[in-house]
Amino acid sequence: MNTSTSTFVRTEMLPQQAPPITESGAVKWLRENLFSSVLNTILTILGIAAVAYLVIHIAPWLSRSVWNANSLSECRQIIAERYGEGVTGACWAVIRERWPQYLFGFYPSHLYWRPVLAFVLLCVAVAPVLFDKLPRKMLWFSLIYPAVGFWLLWGGSVWVPVMALAGFAIGYAAAKIVKPIAGTILATIAAVLAPVLWWLFLAGPAAEALQSILPIALQSVRSREFGGFVLAFTIGFTGIAFSLPLGVMLALGRQSDMFIVNKLSVGFIEFIRGVPLITLLFTASLLLNYFLPPGTDFDIILRVIIMVVLFAAAYIAEVVRGGLAALPRGQYEAADALGLDYWKAQRLIIMPQALKISIPGIVSTFIGLFKDTTLVVFVGLLDPLKGITDAVRASTDWKGIYWEPYIFVGTIFFVFCFAMSRYSMYLEGKLKTDHR
Amino acid sequence: MAVVTEEPKAGFRLGMLIYDTRYRSITIQIVVLFLVMLGAAWLIDNLLRNLAALGRGIDFGFLWNRAGYDINQTLVEYSNDSSHARATLVGLLNTLLIAFLGCIAATILGVIAGVLRLSNNWVIARLMTVYVEIFRNIPLLLWILMIYTVFTEALPAPNAFRGENPAASMVLFDTVAFTNRYTAIPWLVFDRSLGWLQLGPIWLNLDLTAIIVALVGGFLINRAILKRATRIQEATGLRPTTWWQSLLALFGPIIVLKFVLGTHFDYPSLQGFNFTGGLQVSNSLVALWLALTLYTAAFIAEIVRAGINAISRGQSEAAFALGLRPGRTMNLIILPQAMRVIIPPLISQYLNLTKNSSLAIAVGYMDLRGTLGGITLNQTGRGLEAMLLLMLIYLIISLTISGAMNVYNQSVKLKER
Numbered sequence: 001m002n003t004s005t006s007t008f009v010r011t012e013m014l015p016q017q018a019p020p021i022t023e024s025g026a027v028k029w030l031r032e033n034l035f036s037s038v039l040n041t042i043l044t045i046l047g048i049a050a051v052a053y054l055v056i057h058i059a060p061w062l063s064r065s066v067w068n069a070n071s072l073s074e075c076r077q078i079i080a081e082r083y084g085e086g087v088t089g090a091c092w093a094v095i096r097e098r099w100p101q102y103l104f105g106f107y108p109s110h111l112y113w114r115p116v117l118a119f120v121l122l123c124v125a126v127a128p129v130l131f132d133k134l135p136r137k138m139l140w141f142s143l144i145y146p147a148v149g150f151w152l153l154w155g156g157s158v159w160v161p162v163m164a165l166a167g168f169a170i171g172y173a174a175a176k177i178v179k180p181i182a183g184t185i186l187a188t189i190a191a192v193l194a195p196v197l198w199w200l201f202l203a204g205p206a207a208e209a210l211q212s213i214l215p216i217a218l219q220s221v222r223s224r225e226f227g228g229f230v231l232a233f234t235i236g237f238t239g240i241a242f243s244l245p246l247g248v249m250l251a252l253g254r255q256s257d258m259f260i261v262n263k264l265s266v267g268f269i270e271f272i273r274g275v276p277l278i279t280l281l282f283t284a285s286l287l288l289n290y291f292l293p294p295g296t297d298f299d300i301i302l303r304v305i306i307m308v309v310l311f312a313a314a315y316i317a318e319v320v321r322g323g324l325a326a327l328p329r330g331q332y333e334a335a336d337a338l339g340l341d342y343w344k345a346q347r348l349i350i351m352p353q354a355l356k357i358s359i360p361g362i363v364s365t366f367i368g369l370f371k372d373t374t375l376v377v378f379v380g381l382l383d384p385l386k387g388i389t390d391a392v393r394a395s396t397d398w399k400g401i402y403w404e405p406y407i408f409v410g411t412i413f414f415v416f417c418f419a420m421s422r423y424s425m426y427l428e429g430k431l432k433t434d435h436r
Numbered sequence: 437m438a439v440v441t442e443e444p445k446a447g448f449r450l451g452m453l454i455y456d457t458r459y460r461s462i463t464i465q466i467v468v469l470f471l472v473m474l475g476a477a478w479l480i481d482n483l484l485r486n487l488a489a490l491g492r493g494i495d496f497g498f499l500w501n502r503a504g505y506d507i508n509q510t511l512v513e514y515s516n517d518s519s520h521a522r523a524t525l526v527g528l529l530n531t532l533l534i535a536f537l538g539c540i541a542a543t544i545l546g547v548i549a550g551v552l553r554l555s556n557n558w559v560i561a562r563l564m565t566v567y568v569e570i571f572r573n574i575p576l577l578l579w580i581l582m583i584y585t586v587f588t589e590a591l592p593a594p595n596a597f598r599g600e601n602p603a604a605s606m607v608l609f610d611t612v613a614f615t616n617r618y619t620a621i622p623w624l625v626f627d628r629s630l631g632w633l634q635l636g637p638i639w640l641n642l643d644l645t646a647i648i649v650a651l652v653g654g655f656l657i658n659r660a661i662l663k664r665a666t667r668i669q670e671a672t673g674l675r676p677t678t679w680w681q682s683l684l685a686l687f688g689p690i691i692v693l694k695f696v697l698g699t700h701f702d703y704p705s706l707q708g709f710n711f712t713g714g715l716q717v718s719n720s721l722v723a724l725w726l727a728l729t730l731y732t733a734a735f736i737a738e739i740v741r742a743g744i745n746a747i748s749r750g751q752s753e754a755a756f757a758l759g760l761r762p763g764r765t766m767n768l769i770i771l772p773q774a775m776r777v778i779i780p781p782l783i784s785q786y787l788n789l790t791k792n793s794s795l796a797i798a799v800g801y802m803d804l805r806g807t808l809g810g811i812t813l814n815q816t817g818r819g820l821e822a823m824l825l826l827m828l829i830y831l832i833i834s835l836t837i838s839g840a841m842n843v844y845n846q847s848v849k850l851k852e853r
Contacts, residue, residue, distance in 0.1 A: 033558040040557050047559040185454045260465040264472060274834035275827045276791040282809065283827075286819045290486045291479045371575040378797060385578055386798070402585045410574045410582075417573035 064089025067096055071397035094401050095408050098392050102408070105227015105382045111155075111219065115230045118152040121145060122237065130423065146241070153226075153234060155218035159207040167195035167203060223301040227382030229412065234301065236370040239308040243369065244362065246309060247316025248355075252346065254317060255324050265317070272314035277372055280307045285379035304376050312369040319361030323354035356431050363424035367417045374413075385409045496825070498816040499524070505811050507802045509718055520812045527807030528829060534724060534803065535790040541729040542789060543782070546736025553741050564737065571734035576792055579731055584723035584799045591616040595709045611703055613711055619722045620704035623715035627698025643697060650689035657685040720801040724793070732789045736782060743778035744770070776848050783841040787834055794830075804829060 021027055034044045064083050069075040075091035083089065095102065104112055125145035128138035147161035175191035211217070226234065253265030272280070284303040292298060327350065335345035355362075377386040389405040392398050453463045487493060499521040506516050511529040514522055553564035571579070592604035594615045606613045613620040630642035661681050669675040693699070704714030747770055755765040796803040797810065804826060813822040 033556060036556070040555075043552070043555070043557050043560045047557075047563050051559075051563070258461050258465050260469050264468070270835070270838075271831065273787075274831040276794040276805075276830060278794045278797070278805065279809065279823065279827055279830065283823055287823055290483050290820060293482055294486055294489055367573065371573075374575045374577045375795075377577075385575060386581065402589055403582075406578060406582050406585070410578050413575055413578070414570065414573045418569065421573070 061088055062090055065092050066090070067092050069093035070097065072399065072401050091401060091404055092408075094392065094398050094404055098388075098398075101392065102228045102384055102388055104230050105388060106225045107221060107227070107230060108219075108225065111221065114152045114155070114218070118149045119233070121148060121152075122233075125149075146238075151218065153221070153230070154223075155220040157207060157211045158216040158218075159210040163203040163207040163210075164199065166206075167198045170198050171195040223299050224381075226301060228384045228388050231301070231376070231381060232370070232373045232384055235305055235308055235373045235376065238305050239312055239369050239373075240366050242305075242309045243312035243316055243365075246313035247362075248320055248351070250313055250317035251320035251324060254321055269314045269317050272311055273318070277308070277311050278375055278378055280311055281375060281379050283307070300379070300381065304379065304381065308369060308372065311372075312365055315365045315368070316362055319358045319365060320354060322361065323356075323358035324350065326357050327353055356428075359424050359428055359431070363420055367420050370417060370420070371413065384412070494821060495818075496821050498812075498818050498821070501816070503812065504815070507807065508800075509721060509802060520808075520816070523812060524804070524808040524825070527802060527804040530801065530807075531790070531793055531796075531803040531805075532833075534721065534728070534793045534796065534801070535786075537725050538728040538732065538789050538793065539786045541725070542732035542736055542785070545729060545733035547740050549733060549737035550740025550744070553737060554744060568734045568737050571731050572738070576727065576731045577795055577798060579727040580724060580795055580798050583727045583730075584720065587614070587619075587719040587723050588616050593617070594706070594711055597706050597711075598709070606704075613704055615711070616719070618711075618716040618718055620711040620714050620716050622701040622703045624699055625702045627700075629697065646693055646697070647690070650693050654686045654689050658682050661685060718801070720796070720799040724796055724799055724801050728789055728792060731792075732785055735785050735788075739778055739781045739785065743774040746777045747773050779848070780841060780845060783837060783844075787837055790833060790837070791830065 018024070022031060035041045064079055064087060066075045066078050066089060069078055069091065070093070072091060072094070075089075075093055079087065079089040079091075100109065100112065104115060107115060122145065124138070125142040128134045128136065129142055144165060147165045151158055151161045171191045171194050174194035175187045178190040179187035250265050250269060253261050254269060256262050256265070281304060284307045285300065288298060288303055289296070331349055331353065332345070335349040340348065374383045374385040377383045382388050382391065385406075389409070392405060393401060453459050500519050502516075503518055503520045503523040504516050505523070507514055507523065507526050509530060510526050511533060512522075512526060514526045549564050549567060552560050553568065555561055591614050594613075594617060596602060596604040597606065597613060597615075604615075611622050624643075626643045630646060633640040633642055661678055665676050665678045702713050704711045704716070706712075751769055751773065752765055755769040760768065793803060794805040797805055800806070802810075808822055808829075809826045813819055816822070
């Protein structure tokens with residue numbers, strides 16, 4: 001009797017069957033993501049129709065682009081020759097021809113290398129701040145960059161920015177000298193007072209004296225000649241660099257227990273946030289002279305930058321306040337328990353956490369600030385969006401060109417703002433310490 | 437064991453002002469106050485000296501002088517013989533109008549975009565992401581200028597609608613006409629109008645007032661009905677049917693009003709080279725409104741998305757576990773919690789929209805900035821007074837809205853131990 005042959009035991013597995021066609025691959029994806037219900041199907045069709053409508057209307061116009069022409073009429077002639085009468089096409093030649101104007105405004109053309117160099121150095125200065133893999137020594141360059149950038153853009157004697165930087169060195173030295181004699185607090189006061197006195201009374205004459213001994217100077221450029229993206233970047237980056245520290249100070253002031261400091265901060269923040277930026281810019285251009293000693297003439301870009309900094313700082317203060325409020329009380333109490341004083345607690349415990357929470361809000365304030373640089377056109381500066389475009393359109397060659405300049409300027413703004421928001425997401429991810 | 441009973445000597449030394457934490461904060465505050473007052477005194481001294489040098493004082497009397505300029509859109513009666521104060525009022529109303537219209541449209545569009553961005557429909561979610569990113573990352577001024585250019589350059593002139601085979605046609609069942617000069621829309625007319633009521637310097641349109649009263653009244657009655665239903669439900673466990681009462685309360689007054697006043701729509705129609713009838717809305721208003729709406733809606737979409745995402749899945753799972761249907765889960769569990777996250781940033785977007793409406797200057801819409809801060813300022817040369825007044829008005833609007841927000845925040849705040 002051979003039992004082993006009579007029972008059936010499978011010795012090899014059947015091959016796996018392919019899943020039903022509706023449950024795999026593209027069909028499954030389509031069913032789940034596009035046509036899962038009646039409403040979804042309608043939405044999908046509407047969405048595709050909208051995209052198709054836009055593409056059908058814009059793609060032919062874009063495909064008939066002209067890059068080489070000297071005027072709008074020449075552009076239209078070329079399009080008519082190439083694609084037949086009665087069709088329209090994009091005339092990017094305006095960007096090509098007015099490229100320097102869009103970048104530099106009315107900056108003297110033989111000095112274009114200066115803003116370009118300033119921009120390159122800006123990238124070098126910003127890089128170590130943004131990416132912590134780069135050598136930390138580069139931060140020293142970031143610290144002196146404001147003076148370098150100022151000198152390159154506006155020109156004039158090299159000793160003015162050098163003497164301005166010297167103020168910080170003097171403050172540091174004053175603190176070092178006073179500290180062993182009179183203690184920490186007086187040293188702090190000295191570190192603040194000495195540079196202020198230096199800048200107010202000594203820096204100017206010192207710069208003049210050094211200039212007469214050792215004349216190193218670049219040809220100076222007036223603020224009214226700035227324009228285009230040089231102007232937008234100058235205002236945008238200066239605003240960003242100065243509004244963050246001011247905003248943090250205001251936030252601390254608003255969270256402070258000291259009645260007067262608290263009320264002053266609240267008043268300032270609420271006032272700035274309550275009025276449109278455009279009215280502040282008008283105040284800067286029309287009214288600031290009323291509030292300065294008779295006869296002072298204040299640089300217009302500097303005034304605009306001050307207003308933009310104050311405006312952005314008030315918003316950042318609110319964002320940072322949110323971050324401070326989100327910290328559990330235990331963090332403050334732990335810092336107190338360790339015996340840290342106020343500034344040490346802020347620097348080591350509170351701020352690193354509060355700022356981390358506030359990153360998205362801070363960066364979107366920065367993006368808003370950069371976009372708001374276009375508003376300077378209303379105080380007579382030539383921003384790339386309206387100022388330069390109007391100037392371009394005022395010439396007979398380019399009268400009547402509308403879409404191309406807008407699309408070009410919009411694209412540049414989009415690239416920079418989008419990059420900023422992506423960077424903030426990268427930073428958030430990098431600094432994330434919770435394990436959720 | 438020696439117990440120290442004697443308190444340390446409370447002698448006061450000057451150094452304690454800085455080193456003793458009891459006095460330090462007072463010292464700092466006094467120093468800060470002193471510095472701020474010093475700065476303010478310096479500014480005011482400069483101001484007075486400058487004004488003296490110009491031979492002028494601060495004087496708001498110019499507000500009662502004849503304005504002498506025309507405004508293309510006036511919600512209240514105005515002519516160039518009216519005073520600058522009247523022009524300011526017209527500008528303020530125009531600002532409030534654009535802000536009101538913009539807030540409503542931006543909320544609707546923003547909520548739709550925010551919800552759709554979360555949908556599992558791949559095409560729609562991507563489209564909404566593109567919309568939000570494009571509008572958030574490009575300056576508002578560009579959108580205003582671009583949409584205005586579409587209106588003035590790409591749209592047909594009114595006379596293109598003429599003839600047997602017109603080059604342009606009206607949209608939305610022949611009720612709305614977009615032209616390069618204005619947009620003609622249908623508008624309400626009243627056969628038996630109630631007329632106007634004069635209250636001091638302000639003329640009140642009684643027809644519109646009646647409609648608003650009917651709407652608000654209907655809404656309030658509906659709320660009372662729902663409250664009563666809830667009370668009965670809590671007492672007996674059975675909720676009375678209220679849908680027909682609600683419908684009656686919400687729409688009854690309006691329908692009655694329609695027949696009493698003889699309300700109907702007046703549609704724009706072409707007469708000669710221009711449209712007559714209906715309401716002709718200036719393109720600067722429509723372009724500004726569209727731009728502000730699209731721009732702000734992108735931000736609101738993000739707020740709505742964040743608000744819905746902030747509610748943890750456990751909440752909806754718990755609701756399902758209790759046996760609530762999806763609609764009830766949304767209304768009773770998700771929305772009340774999401775609203776708490778959404779409302780504060782939403783209101784600050786409304787504030788931003790109101791402040792951004794001052795960009796009306798780019799398209800020549802005569803808002804507060806255009807009248808008081810524009811032509812009035814230039815004509816009278818009273819820059820200081822005009823800017824002060826302008827800032828004050830904007831500040832009052834902002835503080836009112838943020839005050840309302842704080843009240844709301846207090847009322848919905850989680851009651852913690």
